[in-house]
Amino acid sequence: MNAKINRPTAERLSLYYHYLKEHISPAEATVSSQQIADIIKVDPTLVRKDMAAISLRGRPRAGFDIEQAKTRIREVLGFNTVHRTVLVGAGRLGSALAAYPEFRDYGLHILALFDTNPAKIGTFVGARMIYAMSELSNIVRSQNVEMGIITVPADTAQSVADQLVAAGVTGIWCFSATQIHTPANVVVRQEHLSAGLADILYRQAVKRHEQVEQVAE
Amino acid sequence: MNAKINRPTAERLSLYYHYLKEHISPAEATVSSQQIADIIKVDPTLVRKDMAAISLRGRPRAGFDIEQAKTRIREVLGFNTVHRTVLVGAGRLGSALAAYPEFRDYGLHILALFDTNPAKIGTFVGARMIYAMSELSNIVRSQNVEMGIITVPADTAQSVADQLVAAGVTGIWCFSATQIHTPANVVVRQEHLSAGLADILYRQAVKRHEQVEQVAE
Numbered sequence: 001m002n003a004k005i006n007r008p009t010a011e012r013l014s015l016y017y018h019y020l021k022e023h024i025s026p027a028e029a030t031v032s033s034q035q036i037a038d039i040i041k042v043d044p045t046l047v048r049k050d051m052a053a054i055s056l057r058g059r060p061r062a063g064f065d066i067e068q069a070k071t072r073i074r075e076v077l078g079f080n081t082v083h084r085t086v087l088v089g090a091g092r093l094g095s096a097l098a099a100y101p102e103f104r105d106y107g108l109h110i111l112a113l114f115d116t117n118p119a120k121i122g123t124f125v126g127a128r129m130i131y132a133m134s135e136l137s138n139i140v141r142s143q144n145v146e147m148g149i150i151t152v153p154a155d156t157a158q159s160v161a162d163q164l165v166a167a168g169v170t171g172i173w174c175f176s177a178t179q180i181h182t183p184a185n186v187v188v189r190q191e192h193l194s195a196g197l198a199d200i201l202y203r204q205a206v207k208r209h210e211q212v213e214q215v216a217e
Numbered sequence: 218m219n220a221k222i223n224r225p226t227a228e229r230l231s232l233y234y235h236y237l238k239e240h241i242s243p244a245e246a247t248v249s250s251q252q253i254a255d256i257i258k259v260d261p262t263l264v265r266k267d268m269a270a271i272s273l274r275g276r277p278r279a280g281f282d283i284e285q286a287k288t289r290i291r292e293v294l295g296f297n298t299v300h301r302t303v304l305v306g307a308g309r310l311g312s313a314l315a316a317y318p319e320f321r322d323y324g325l326h327i328l329a330l331f332d333t334n335p336a337k338i339g340t341f342v343g344a345r346m347i348y349a350m351s352e353l354s355n356i357v358r359s360q361n362v363e364m365g366i367i368t369v370p371a372d373t374a375q376s377v378a379d380q381l382v383a384a385g386v387t388g389i390w391c392f393s394a395t396q397i398h399t400p401a402n403v404v405v406r407q408e409h410l411s412a413g414l415a416d417i418l419y420r421q422a423v424k425r426h427e428q429v430e431q432v433a434e
Contacts, residue, residue, distance in 0.1 A: 011413075
C-alpha cells in the first residue's frame, strides 16, 4: 500500500483501468483526461485529481502514458496479488459470477463453490467443483482463503457469513438482498441490485417529466 | 414526479426502503434516523436530509412513520408504476436477473427474454419465454416496452443497445463489461462488477496494512 485514496476514488480508478484496457487501440501510447472523462462521464478535473492521488501526472498535450497508468492502477488496487476466494450459493447468479472472465485479471481466483443442494455437490461450474457446506471451514483454512462471495437466498446469508468469518476470511462480497453483520476486522461489500434499479427508474421518470413540461410550454 | 432529488439520494432512498421492508418487525410503527443510519452505515443527519427532500419528517423521539415512509419512497422512485422490460442475453447472469424475486416489488416486469442461441429459443426461464433476436423490435413496439436489460458478452452489447433504442426503449440497464453509447434521451445505467471488486480488494489491502503498522509499533 503506497497511496491513500478514498473508496469513490478506488472505484473510479478501476473504471479508468477498465477503459484503458478495453477502449484504447494498441497504436496509442497516451490518453488525455478528457478522453477518459468522456467515456466514464465525469469531469476531466476529477480524472486528473484521481490520477495525481496515485502519483500519475499527464504530460501537457499528450496526457497519461497508458501502460504506466495501467500498471500503477493495478499496483495500487491490488490486482497483481492473488486473492483466494470461495463462492457460496451455486445458483444462477453464483454460477454466472464464477464464470465471469474479467475477475481473473483483477486477481480474484475462485477456488471452490459451495451449495446445500445434494444434487449439485460434486458437479462442476467450469473447472471448479461444488462442495458441501460441511467442507467450507476445512477448505477455507487449508487453502488460506481470504475472501467469500455470498450468493445464497437472503434468509441464509447471515449464517453463511458467520461460517466464512469463523473459518478466517477477511473479506465478504455479498450479493444476497440483505444486510449482513460481521466483526470490524472483516471488509464487507454489499451489492444492492435494487439500488441500481431505483436509480434508473427515477432518472427515467425525471426525463419523462421534463419532456412533458417541454411539450406544455 | 413531485420531488427533485439527485442520484445518490435516490439510491440511498431505495436502501432505506429495502431496510424498512425487511428489517422492521410488524409491531413497530416508527423508526429513528439513527436506526436506519446504523444499518445502511451512513450519518443519521444524511438520513434526515434525504427524507426531508421527499417531504418526510420524523417526530421528536419517535422518528419516521414506517408505513408512510415506505409509501412515499415507492411513490417518488416510481415503484408503483409497471415498467415493461425485456432482457437480452439469457445466459447465467440474465437468467439469474430474470428470476430475481425483488424486482417485481419495484415495478420491474420482465416480459420476455432474447438470445441468439437457437437451442434456447422457445424455452422458458420461469414463466418467461426466450425469443429470437429477430423478434426484438416487434415485441418491444407491440408491448410498449420501456426498458431493456443487457446481459450479453461485451463485444455485442453496443449492437444490442442500438437495436433496443431503435425499437423505442427509453432506459437501458447494462451488465455487460463495456461502456455503451446511446442518444441523450435514453437513460443508461452501467453496472460495473469490477468496480465493486476493486473497492473490496482495496479496503482489504488498507486494513492489512494498518494491522502490519500496529504490529510494528
